Amino acid sequence: MLRGPVPLRGGQALYRRLIELRREREAAATRVPEDAVEFAVSVLNWRPFAYQEELLSDPSKRICVCAARQTGKSTTVAVKALHLALSRKGARVLLVAPTLRQSLNLLEKISEFVRGSETCLKLLRAKRRSEISFRNGSRIVALPSGTLGSTIRGLTADLVIVDEAAFVPEPVITDVLMPQIATTDGHFWMVSTPWDRNHVFYRCFTDPGWSVKRWPATACPLIRPSFIEEQRRLMGEEAFRREMLAEFVDDASSFFPSELIRSCIEDYQPGEVGRGRLYAGFDWGGRADPNALAVVEADGGTLRLVHTELWMSESYTYSVGRVVNLYRQMGFDLALEEIGAGIPIREQLESYGIRVIGVGPDEVERAMIATKVLMEGGRLRIYLDDALISSLQAVKFERTRRGRLVFHHPHGTRDDLARALALACYASTVDSTGSFAAAIG
Incomplete structure (x- = not known):
């Protein structure tokens, strides 16, 4: 029986080495840095400001961010969610906001980062309207809080991000969302513009057990000082302190608390x-x-x-x-x-x-x-x-x-x-x- 030529032993070694090199290149192309800031810069091509770097680098499991509008809070937490999902196998990330539209907007920010990154695209498994899944088994799901939290009961998560938390009913946060990290020893982030003091968001913001960040508009290099002063004149002191300085303001004289x-x-x-x-x-x-x-x-x-x-x-x-x-x-x-x-x-x-x-x-x-x-x-x-x-x-x-x-x-x-x-x-x-x-x- 005729047989083909038998490869030389050196040829077999070279072939195996080529296979190894290809696998190494593929692994390098999909490598996710452990550091979230390095991930943002090298993988997503997004360079955070100093205050955003501080948040991304914070290892705390309980974080409360009180931020003025247009300071990039949603973009920053989108980076955090994506980094956790790609750096940990089988991670479950839950994005919650008062309305479905808001939670989907946050998921869309993550989708934009994925579309702009070759590494993320290689790791992507599927993108649906309210969920992104990856080849490492991780999932990011966006859901509305609703008034009772009925759509999010019974879920388990490694990271829960509550966007505009001050507008989410308190029982949904304390009775529905927080128990979702009980068995995973997970992370719980709340980010929001400030509102009233009679809410769990304010209590967490003043709790020494939480890592607290306050982002006034003055912290963002993209917001001009002249614009901030213009808003001070136009908005009135109370609204200005709340919306631009990220301060909690008493509303004792408000007819509608x-x-x-x-x-x-x-x-x-x-x-x-x-x-x-x-x-x-x-x-x-x-x-x-x-x-x-x-x-x-x-x-x-x-x-x-x-x-x-x-x-x-x-x-x-x-x-x-x-x-x-x-x-x-x-x-x-x-x-x-x-x-x-x-x-x-x-x-x-x-x-x-x-x-x-x-x-x-x-x-x-x-x-x-x-x-x-x-x-x-x-x-x-x-x-x-x-x-x-x-x-x-x-x-x-x-x-x-x-x-x-x-x-x-x-x-x-x-x-x-x-x-x-x-x-x-x-x-x-x-x-x-x-x-x-x-x-x-």
């Missing part, structure tokens, strides 16, 4: 309208103030915010046209404050067939109170809308000697959307004759 606002937030998208009746509130503006519109849907005994708009225009004709266009799309009863320009605006709106409920100055107080009562009773649900939340927080109050409430807002803040929401809620409590109904309480 932060804790109350948070209790009303649900995870749904604006524009989701069912079969309930719609009510709108229109807070008309002018030369200096924006126009604000809010629409709520009555669903049984509960109101759901379904739409908000905020725009600048001195032209009442333009603003009326904008309201009319939305009315033709949605159909609603509408309440507006009937003083000054509100009287001719009402007449114009009624000429288009809109049922308009005029609200006098004294009734604005009742509208605010009615809205707060609905919120306290769990009968008003809102989606996460930064402009609306800031507007609600801006509403301050004082009580006169006669016991009446006088509402105002600090210089640099806006209460327009809050007033529009209050007018919409008021409209829902007015009966068919146009009088205030005893529908609240």
